[in-house]
Amino acid sequence: MAFRTMIAAACIAATLASTAAAAAVSPAAFTVDARVVVASLASIVDGHFRTMEDALDLVAATPEARSGDWAKIRPLLARAGKLDIDAGLAYATPAGSFWTIAEGRQAITIADRPYFKTALTGKTVVAEMVRSRTTGRPVANIAVPVKDAGGKVTGVLLAAVYLDALSKQVQREMALDSHDIFFSFNANALVGLNWDQKQIFLEARTLSPDIDRAFAQMLAHESGVESYTHRGATRTVVYRRSAYTGWWYAFGIVR
């Protein structure tokens, strides 16, 4: 709160200066509080995950998915792959062997992956971050169990949402400039989405003591404002946690 007051006092002049500059370039008709922006950011991202989860739910409820026959599952799953979300789609047997839409049967297994183990217990998993074993790209996985009429899990449908692609999509959907800072992170402070895609999968708390402090604060709260120094500049972000993904979303500025 003290920092906020400091910003307030220090920035009247900055506001006036920016107003003059803005008027010369492209004056904003009005502005939006950053808290509205971060709420929108969280809702837009959550919405994409929800859409994919719904699509997998739809496929999981079909006799084709329950058949366990990849030849029958593939056409329906391929349709889910046409959603406006860049993701790799797959089906796995309870043993962990799996097929992808892009490359068919895989030689490796996902039996050891936590999201897979959770899905095998009958629970849907949303936004669990891993590095894909098939593509090597950082992804957020959605895993939906396929159940037979008796409720027994007979397989798992998977969507690996590409975090770099989703970051760019959100940037475009919100008309954010390339220098508008936004990011998300999970309960381990592992960075998911990021305005600078090179920072995806960064373990944020290892970057500096100040960033470690800031992330500890954010992880301890559902929403708020935090400031920290990174690359020699102070950053102020507003943040909020999503109960759906379990991620924290942040939107901020560099000064």
Add this chain to the structure above:
Amino acid sequence: MLSRLSLTVALAATVLFPAIVPAGAAAASPVFTIDGNVGLQSFVSLTDAHVRATLDALVIFSESPAVRSGSWTAIQAAFPSAMRGNVPDATYLYARPNGSYWVAGKGLQPVSIADRAYFKEAISGKNAVGDVVLSRSVGNVVAVVAVPVRDANGKIVGIVGAGIDLAKLTAILTQEMGIGSSAVFWAVDANGITALHSDPANIFNNALKVPELKNALQHMIATDSGTQTYAFKGKTRTVLYRHSPLTGWTYGFGIVH
């Protein structure tokens, strides 16, 4: 960056940059604010995402053997588990090529939808998105999304559709964006029928029939995007607006001075 970001305090924001603030935060100073265009784009993207999610789900659903069977019993059994995520409480229907139709949870309806524009479009083989109508089965104002159902040979054997309750969608969007009473937002179709409005009492009104709105709205509907200032109910409003190719609606997002 200075043209876009406005580091601000409450007084400066009020005088120099009218700002949209979150619900319940009227007295709190924004930490910082950003160009209202981000608000408009977020509003359009969130709304379109809800509609697109419904469309995508219906397309997947229409290709399932249960729907292709044409058996209402089979279709009805699949509906409840099929549609639940992005747009809760939508009304789902299945119609035959003659316009007779069934509604999930209500069964066969005594009227026809053969005259509805969305039905004609979907039964001709195209996806129909964004028709704003008063539901004949439920009585609420809905935006309809409808897609054709084809049999194994590609012949159109019916349509499946969803009626998105626009008052509920308005409430969802308000909550998702976390906006308070300082914001005004709306969406109108090409005929000026209000689909969404921050004041839900305006939903389904024909805004083009409101004399004080007519000229400004005609201009906004006719242009792809821009900024417009107009008076409504004795107050001046400034909105950023843009057209959505998905719904065909014009979306406005702004402030009441």
